[in-house]
Amino acid sequence: MRIDLTGRTALVTGSTQGIGAAIAAGLARTGARVGINGRDRRRVEEAVERLQGDLPEGDFVPLxxxxxxxxxxxxxxxTLPDVDILINNLGIFGAKDPLEITDEEWRRYFEVNVLAAVRLTRAYLPRMTERGWGRIQYICSDSAVAIPAEMIHYGMSKTALLAVARGFAKQxxxxxxxxxxxxxxPTHTRGVEDFVHQxxxxxxxxxxxxxxxxxxxxxxxxxxxxxxxxxIANMVVYLSSDLASATTGGALRVDGGYVDAILP
Ligand SMILES: NC(=O)c1ccc[n+]([C@@H]2O[C@H](COP(=O)([O-])OP(=O)(O)OC[C@H]3O[C@@H](n4cnc5c(N)ncnc54)[C@H](OP(=O)(O)O)[C@@H]3O)[C@@H](O)[C@H]2O)c1
Structure with missing residues (x-):
């Protein structure tokens, strides 16, 4: 199978490090122009420099x-009005006692993990449908289906994203x-490596x-x-391609068999 995304523009939210940076690199490697996003200008510039160093031919847009x-x-x-491939990767996580966590924290998880993705979907989906081609993905977690007691707020946000994805696929x-x-x-990011060492x-x-x-x-x-x-990026790149044209409304697992189920 050969994947060629030349001429496509992608946006990967939360892509200055971790899974988002790997997805951005994977999409750029197959020819897409990729928007690199994070909150901090310097970190975004550093991420673009790193990616450009690895992929001199890559076309990156700092956002x-x-x-x-x-x-x-x-x-x-x-800044990037026409996006063909929207990867809603941004997500925050952290353990909190479910009896102690405040309403404000619950709202923050909903705003960052769910509403940010819904807002961008609303912004980009109409132009994709006009053009008759588009790819939207939401990066969820095993915690969406195997809710951890110490991260009910995080699990809730990822279950919500599964629903959002299914709903927008119908739309x-x-x-x-x-x-x-x-x-x-469970993925080998810097945060998880520190957690393992603890x-x-x-x-x-x-x-x-x-x-x-x-x-x-x-x-x-x-x-x-x-x-x-x-x-993770390999699956995202495949789903972003023409080859995955018959896969929609689905939840695809790259979880190392973590979720004990045949279907998600
Ligand atoms: N790591 C895992 O084991 C794991 C497992 C399952 C699912 N996931 C999911 O995979 C996704 C990526 O996780 P990760 O571990 O790779 O994340 P990460 O290493 O914590 O990186 C988060 C990224 O998001 C950016 N960011 C944070 N808040 C932002 C905001 N409000 N607006 C724009 N950018 C923002 C950060 O950059 P700045 O700090 O510069 O803003 C950074 O680039 C998440 O949705 C997560 O839930 C992760």
């Missing part, structure tokens, strides 16, 4: 804006625009540390190692 705010989203849409029925969600499992012996080599972490804290994973961000 420093908080897309969880009306103004930030408007700025992004103004886009028959238009040439596909809408899907990708359920990512829980298992710091002196262990990384491979051994992550295997110990998986065995002790994530025994339900069939992969028994963390997923590399590029492995």
């Amino acid at each position: 420093a804006a908080d897309v969880a705010s009306d103004d930030g989203a408007a700025l992004v849409v103004e 886009a029925a028959g238009t040439g625009v596909t809408v899907n969600s990708v359920i990512a499992g 829980l298992v012996d710091r002196d262990l080599p990384w491979d051994e540390a992550q295997r110990t972490f998986m065995r002790q804290y994530r025994p339900q994973s069939l992969l028994q190692r963390l997923i590399e961000p590029e492995e």
